[in-house]
Amino acid sequence: MRSRSVERFRRRPAETQRKELERLLRECARTEFGRRYGFGEIRTPEISMYASGVSAQPCVRAFLLDMQRQLARTHNVVMDGRDIGTVVLPKADVKIFLTASAEVRAKRRFDELQQKGDKTPYAQILAETKQRDKQDSERTIAPLKQAADAVLLDTSDDTVKQSVDAILAIVRRKLG
Secondary structure, eight states: OHHHHHHHHHTSOHHHHHHHHHHHHHHHHTSOHHHHHOTTGGGSHHHHHHHHHHTTSHHHHHHHHHHHHHHHHHSOOOOOOTTIIIIIOTTOSOOEEEEOOHHHHHHHHHHHHHHTTOOOOHHHHHHHHHHHHHHHHHOSSSOSOOOTTSEEEEOTTOOHHHHHHHHHHHHHHHHO
16 A cells, blocks of 8 residues: 555656645644654655655755754754755764665664564665665765764674764764
8 A cells, every 4th residue: 555655656746746745744743753653664665765765855855954953953962864964963063974884784674674574575675775875875955975074983893782882982082
């Protein structure tokens, strides 16, 4: 059902898509998104790929930019995203460009999905991971790239605990 919905949405003319996206954004602003849809559902490979395409739309970028910056102005935040350090919060006190090889990220996603009973093959997840990286790196608006002043942290060979420890060490070093 969801894949049919995605296909119907993709086949709409660009103007219709833009208007529908704007309507959905207004709706999302009024809901507690995670409670409404469930975080498991929004972490599926199909939704991740779709989100990459949707997030490249100018009206979505503008909406998210305003919302994220407002959140950062009024709260102490930790944000992750593919353009947080370069576009959303370019003056953040601490910026970490967290990465891992596509193969490692795909394996982590594969393991996560397997635990949930999802049988998506590793090869498919790897292909989708690489495709999403390509889409996000080549998009015109807010492409995926490391901020010049961000600390590069490659966690390809790290456990979750090692990654967290490395992040905390960077934060301590930057904030004193």
